[in-house]
Amino acid sequence: MKKLNSVELKDRQATLLKRCKEIVDTCKKEIREMTDDEQAEFDAAKAEIASLKGQLDELKKKLEAYEVPTLDESEEVKAENDEEETLAEEEVIKDEEELKSKRNKTNKMRKSIVKEIRSAIANGTKNFKINADTEKRAIQVTGDNGVHDEVVETEIQGILEPLYAKSVLAELGVKWYTGLPQGDIQVPVMGKGTVGWAGEVAAASAGGNAFSAVLLQPKRLTAYVDISKQLLNQDTIGVENAIRRDIVNAINDKLEATIFSDDAGDATKPAGIFYDSSVFDASTFKAVVDLEAKVESNNVYGDMKYLLSTGAKADLRAMPKSTKNTQLVMEGGEIDGTPAVVTSNVEGAGYYAYGNFENLAVASWGDIDITVDEYTQAVNGCVRLVVNAYFDAKKLRPEAFIFGKTR
Secondary structure (H helix, E strand, O other): OOOOHHHHHHHEEEHHHHHOOOOOOHHHHHHOOOOOHHHHHHHHHHHHHHHHHHHHHHHHHHHHHHHOOOOOHHHHHHHHHHHHHHHHHHHHHHHHHHHHHHHHHHHHOOOOHHHHHHHHHHHHOOOEEEEOOOOOEEEEOOOOOOOOEEEEEEOOOOOOOOHHOHHHHHOOOOOEEEEEEEOOOOEEEEEOOOOOOOOOOOOOOOOOEEEEEEEEEOEEEEEEEEEEEEOHHHHHHHHHHHHHHHHHHHHHHHHHHOOOOOOOOOOOOOOOOOOOOOOEEOOOOHHHHHHHHHHHHOOOOOOOEEOOOOHHHEEEEEEEEOOOOOEEOEOOOOOOOEEEEEEOOOOOOEEEEEEEHHEEEEEEEEEEEEEOOOOOHHHHHHHEEEEEEEEEEEEEEHHHEEEEEOO
């Protein structure tokens, strides 16, 4: 038989008491005695009420006998810590599940280069495009159960995003113009303003700034990457990222080698920053600081940096500041307190550039086109990816830079 709790016992008592009162009130109203049936019901109700009271008293005694165990202070602290650790673990698991879900959706949304290469080979299309820059697209995400989730505006990572974030160009702080539609762009450059003195009531002279513009035009940059056929048979995120990294590195090396050169440039490629610029002797510390002063005399300030060839780095690390000083010109990745960035893409032994590289503009246009060549390197078990992208680069203010050579 089910045991009733205190609430159920009290509810049953109240029902019985109500019925007893109804019987008594009816007899008083009609001025009569109880019938045999009423008397039997009344007596049974009284007996059950007494029984219920006894059950309640017994239940109260049992509850009073219960004792809650106590912990000493250290055990209480441990119990609280255990509870906090459990909650923290649950949060970590929840976060990991959410992160895993987001990664799965991102991987589904991102265009797989490996699959595109396989498809190009299988279908004979031989080429495909991938988005170059980070962009936002309206995407309908499919969940693991095959049901479509809501359509949301989602940021998709472009293949060149690591180039903009980690290359020497990015480290220097150049001005990037990305995601451009096809066509030339003009970047306005403001010159020095006109300011003058005037008498108390004399008319002010016409003040203003002289504006010029630098024209950036898309120029095709092409590079190639050889990928092992065996590697293409693997279908993992690691392989996908490795191929993306190889493409980015191929583009980056060619782009930086061109920009940091002394090539004249033409309709097919941008001119290097050393082209048509005087390269001054910088074989002593005094010559180095004198060149810094030349840039500052052009009112160029801000985030100044050095761009060094590997030869210039070696020379400056061995160059003393004076015959009476053991300090070297380059120490701790800096030249007399100014950050220095080193790359083998700078042409010329001992060449370097100094200035504010925000005055160097680099632009990229459209998607990256990849042609799949399965024949040129077939004998070596490789597929060649020929990469085509569009870039241009120009100095916005040539006076913001100066060029030196240490040997």
